[in-house]
Amino acid sequence: MPVLAPGVVQIAASKSDNVFLIAGGDGLTLVDTGRGTAVDALLQTIAELGHDPAGLRRIVLTHAHPDHVRGAPALREHTGAAILVHAADEAWLGAGRVPTDGRSGAGARRFDDLDAAHWTPFRPDVTLEDGALIAGSGGLRVIHTPGHSPGHIALLHEPTRTLLVGDALFHTGKLGYGPATYAADPAARPVAAARLPTDVAAVGFGHGAPLIGADVAAFQAFVAARR
Protein backbone atom coordinates (compact mmCIF):
# COMPACT_ATOMS: atom_id res chain seq x y z
CA MET A 1 0.00 0.00 0.00
CA PRO A 2 1.68 3.19 -1.12
CA VAL A 3 2.33 5.78 1.58
CA LEU A 4 1.98 9.18 -0.09
CA ALA A 5 3.03 11.10 3.02
CA PRO A 6 3.06 10.56 6.79
CA GLY A 7 -0.56 9.76 7.64
CA VAL A 8 -1.77 9.49 4.01
CA VAL A 9 -2.05 5.94 2.66
CA GLN A 10 -3.46 4.68 -0.65
CA ILE A 11 -5.58 1.53 -0.39
CA ALA A 12 -6.74 -0.54 -3.37
CA ALA A 13 -10.53 -0.90 -3.03
CA SER A 14 -10.38 -3.19 -6.07
CA LYS A 15 -7.73 -3.86 -8.68
CA SER A 16 -8.68 -0.65 -10.48
CA ASP A 17 -9.98 1.73 -7.78
CA ASN A 18 -7.98 3.59 -5.14
CA VAL A 19 -9.20 5.07 -1.90
CA PHE A 20 -7.12 7.08 0.58
CA LEU A 21 -6.96 6.89 4.36
CA ILE A 22 -5.86 9.97 6.26
CA ALA A 23 -4.96 9.80 9.94
CA GLY A 24 -5.00 13.06 11.85
CA GLY A 25 -7.30 15.71 13.21
CA ASP A 26 -10.03 14.01 15.22
CA GLY A 27 -9.46 10.51 13.82
CA LEU A 28 -9.61 8.89 10.41
CA THR A 29 -10.85 10.30 7.12
CA LEU A 30 -11.48 8.12 4.07
CA VAL A 31 -11.46 9.65 0.59
CA ASP A 32 -13.80 7.63 -1.65
CA THR A 33 -15.05 4.11 -0.96
CA GLY A 34 -14.71 1.96 -4.07
CA ARG A 35 -17.53 0.11 -5.76
CA GLY A 36 -18.89 -1.50 -2.62
CA THR A 37 -17.97 -5.09 -3.35
CA ALA A 38 -15.28 -5.30 -0.65
CA VAL A 39 -16.40 -3.18 2.29
CA ASP A 40 -15.39 -5.82 4.85
CA ALA A 41 -11.95 -6.09 3.24
CA LEU A 42 -11.54 -2.33 3.40
CA LEU A 43 -12.39 -2.28 7.12
CA GLN A 44 -9.96 -5.17 7.62
CA THR A 45 -7.21 -3.23 5.82
CA ILE A 46 -7.80 -0.20 8.03
CA ALA A 47 -7.36 -2.48 11.06
CA GLU A 48 -4.19 -4.02 9.58
CA LEU A 49 -2.77 -0.52 9.21
CA GLY A 50 -3.06 -0.24 12.99
CA HIS A 51 -6.25 1.78 13.22
CA ASP A 52 -9.59 1.00 14.83
CA PRO A 53 -12.16 1.16 12.00
CA ALA A 54 -14.59 2.62 14.56
CA GLY A 55 -12.32 5.69 14.48
CA LEU A 56 -13.47 6.52 10.96
CA ARG A 57 -15.03 9.96 11.42
CA ARG A 58 -15.83 10.91 7.83
CA ILE A 59 -15.96 9.73 4.24
CA VAL A 60 -15.22 12.43 1.67
CA LEU A 61 -16.47 11.57 -1.81
CA THR A 62 -14.58 13.15 -4.72
CA HIS A 63 -17.68 12.69 -6.90
CA ALA A 64 -20.87 10.65 -7.29
CA HIS A 65 -19.78 7.86 -9.61
CA PRO A 66 -20.48 4.23 -8.64
CA ASP A 67 -16.82 3.21 -8.36
CA HIS A 68 -16.32 5.93 -5.72
CA VAL A 69 -19.59 6.01 -3.74
CA ARG A 70 -21.14 2.56 -3.88
CA GLY A 71 -19.43 1.45 -0.66
CA ALA A 72 -20.38 4.59 1.27
CA PRO A 73 -23.75 3.60 2.80
CA ALA A 74 -22.39 0.32 4.19
CA LEU A 75 -19.25 1.99 5.54
CA ARG A 76 -21.37 4.63 7.28
CA GLU A 77 -23.55 1.90 8.75
CA HIS A 78 -20.51 0.00 10.10
CA THR A 79 -18.60 2.97 11.50
CA GLY A 80 -20.96 5.91 11.99
CA ALA A 81 -18.74 8.06 9.77
CA ALA A 82 -20.27 11.18 8.22
CA ILE A 83 -20.47 11.38 4.43
CA LEU A 84 -19.35 14.58 2.69
CA VAL A 85 -19.81 15.47 -0.99
CA HIS A 86 -19.84 18.64 -3.08
CA ALA A 87 -23.31 20.18 -3.25
CA ALA A 88 -23.44 19.82 -7.05
CA ASP A 89 -23.24 16.00 -6.86
CA GLU A 90 -25.62 15.59 -3.90
CA ALA A 91 -28.72 14.86 -6.01
CA TRP A 92 -26.99 11.97 -7.77
CA LEU A 93 -26.39 10.22 -4.42
CA GLY A 94 -30.11 10.37 -3.75
CA ALA A 95 -30.92 9.09 -7.22
CA GLY A 96 -28.79 5.98 -6.71
CA ARG A 97 -27.27 6.34 -10.15
CA VAL A 98 -25.73 8.83 -12.56
CA PRO A 99 -28.59 10.46 -14.49
CA THR A 100 -28.66 10.28 -18.29
CA ASP A 101 -27.52 13.88 -18.68
CA GLY A 102 -24.61 13.21 -16.32
CA ARG A 103 -22.55 11.51 -19.03
CA SER A 104 -21.39 12.89 -22.33
CA GLY A 105 -21.21 9.58 -24.20
CA ALA A 106 -23.56 6.75 -25.18
CA GLY A 107 -21.09 4.12 -23.95
CA ALA A 108 -21.21 5.44 -20.39
CA ARG A 109 -25.01 5.80 -20.54
CA ARG A 110 -25.29 2.12 -21.39
CA PHE A 111 -23.02 1.32 -18.43
CA ASP A 112 -25.27 3.40 -16.15
CA ASP A 113 -28.24 1.18 -17.01
CA LEU A 114 -26.49 -1.87 -15.50
CA ASP A 115 -27.25 -2.97 -11.94
CA ALA A 116 -23.51 -2.77 -11.18
CA ALA A 117 -23.64 0.99 -11.83
CA HIS A 118 -26.47 1.57 -9.32
CA TRP A 119 -26.16 2.05 -5.57
CA THR A 120 -28.40 2.21 -2.54
CA PRO A 121 -29.70 5.81 -2.62
CA PHE A 122 -28.39 7.81 0.33
CA ARG A 123 -28.01 11.37 1.56
CA PRO A 124 -24.76 13.01 2.59
CA ASP A 125 -24.37 14.40 6.09
CA VAL A 126 -22.49 17.48 4.87
CA THR A 127 -22.26 19.27 1.52
CA LEU A 128 -19.04 21.00 0.51
CA GLU A 129 -18.12 24.12 -1.44
CA ASP A 130 -14.93 25.19 -3.18
CA GLY A 131 -12.22 26.36 -0.81
CA ALA A 132 -13.63 24.73 2.33
CA LEU A 133 -11.23 23.34 4.93
CA ILE A 134 -12.85 20.13 6.16
CA ALA A 135 -13.20 20.37 9.94
CA GLY A 136 -11.54 17.56 11.89
CA SER A 137 -9.73 16.14 8.86
CA GLY A 138 -6.28 17.33 9.84
CA GLY A 139 -6.12 19.83 6.99
CA LEU A 140 -7.99 18.74 3.85
CA ARG A 141 -8.85 21.63 1.51
CA VAL A 142 -11.61 21.32 -1.11
CA ILE A 143 -10.81 22.31 -4.71
CA HIS A 144 -13.87 22.25 -7.00
CA THR A 145 -12.86 20.66 -10.31
CA PRO A 146 -16.08 20.23 -12.35
CA GLY A 147 -16.14 18.46 -15.70
CA HIS A 148 -15.81 14.76 -14.91
CA SER A 149 -18.96 15.43 -12.84
CA PRO A 150 -20.56 18.76 -11.87
CA GLY A 151 -19.54 18.41 -8.23
CA HIS A 152 -16.16 16.78 -8.68
CA ILE A 153 -13.57 17.86 -6.11
CA ALA A 154 -9.86 17.39 -5.59
CA LEU A 155 -8.51 17.48 -2.05
CA LEU A 156 -5.25 19.01 -0.87
CA HIS A 157 -3.84 17.68 2.41
CA GLU A 158 -2.21 20.95 3.35
CA PRO A 159 0.16 19.76 6.12
CA THR A 160 1.94 17.38 3.71
CA ARG A 161 1.09 19.07 0.36
CA THR A 162 -0.44 15.81 -0.85
CA LEU A 163 -3.01 16.27 -3.63
CA LEU A 164 -5.78 13.73 -4.19
CA VAL A 165 -7.25 14.41 -7.63
CA GLY A 166 -10.03 11.81 -7.74
CA ASP A 167 -10.96 11.38 -11.41
CA ALA A 168 -10.05 14.94 -12.48
CA LEU A 169 -6.96 13.22 -13.90
CA PHE A 170 -6.29 9.55 -14.53
CA HIS A 171 -2.87 7.92 -14.31
CA THR A 172 -3.69 4.62 -15.96
CA GLY A 173 -0.69 4.04 -18.19
CA LYS A 174 -0.35 7.72 -18.90
CA LEU A 175 -1.42 10.96 -17.29
CA GLY A 176 -4.62 12.33 -18.86
CA TYR A 177 -8.33 13.03 -18.45
CA GLY A 178 -9.59 9.46 -18.81
CA PRO A 179 -12.39 8.39 -21.17
CA ALA A 180 -14.50 11.37 -22.27
CA THR A 181 -17.67 9.24 -22.39
CA TYR A 182 -17.66 8.98 -18.57
CA ALA A 183 -17.40 12.74 -18.10
CA ALA A 184 -20.43 15.03 -17.78
CA ASP A 185 -18.66 17.89 -19.58
CA PRO A 186 -15.35 16.80 -21.11
CA ALA A 187 -14.51 20.31 -22.35
CA ALA A 188 -14.53 21.63 -18.78
CA ARG A 189 -11.83 19.23 -17.65
CA PRO A 190 -8.79 21.27 -18.77
CA VAL A 191 -10.24 24.32 -17.01
CA ALA A 192 -10.57 22.23 -13.84
CA ALA A 193 -7.04 20.82 -14.21
CA ALA A 194 -5.67 24.35 -14.41
CA ARG A 195 -7.15 25.01 -10.93
CA LEU A 196 -5.04 22.28 -9.32
CA PRO A 197 -2.12 23.41 -7.17
CA THR A 198 1.32 22.34 -8.42
CA ASP A 199 3.44 23.06 -5.32
CA VAL A 200 2.76 19.54 -4.08
CA ALA A 201 4.89 16.68 -2.79
CA ALA A 202 2.69 13.78 -3.93
CA VAL A 203 -0.36 13.18 -6.14
CA GLY A 204 -2.89 10.38 -5.67
CA PHE A 205 -5.36 9.29 -8.36
CA GLY A 206 -8.66 7.44 -8.22
CA HIS A 207 -7.28 5.24 -10.97
CA GLY A 208 -3.58 4.54 -11.42
CA ALA A 209 -0.35 4.75 -9.48
CA PRO A 210 0.55 7.76 -7.34
CA LEU A 211 3.28 10.26 -8.21
CA ILE A 212 5.65 10.87 -5.29
CA GLY A 213 8.73 13.07 -4.93
CA ALA A 214 10.60 13.74 -8.18
CA ASP A 215 7.88 11.96 -10.19
CA VAL A 216 5.49 14.82 -9.38
CA ALA A 217 7.24 16.77 -12.17
CA ALA A 218 5.09 14.98 -14.78
CA PHE A 219 1.93 16.23 -13.05
CA GLN A 220 3.34 19.76 -12.71
CA ALA A 221 4.16 19.87 -16.44
CA PHE A 222 0.67 18.61 -17.36
CA VAL A 223 -1.06 21.30 -15.30
CA ALA A 224 1.34 24.04 -16.41
CA ALA A 225 0.45 23.29 -20.04
CA ARG A 226 -3.24 24.08 -19.25
CA ARG A 227 -2.51 27.51 -17.79
Ligand SMILES: [Zn+2]
Ligand atom coordinates in the same frame (compact mmCIF):
# COMPACT_ATOMS: atom_id res chain seq x y z
ZN1 LIG B 1 -15.56 9.05 -12.04
Ligand SMILES: [Zn+2]
Ligand atom coordinates in the same frame (compact mmCIF):
# COMPACT_ATOMS: atom_id res chain seq x y z
ZN1 LIG C 1 -13.54 6.55 -11.02
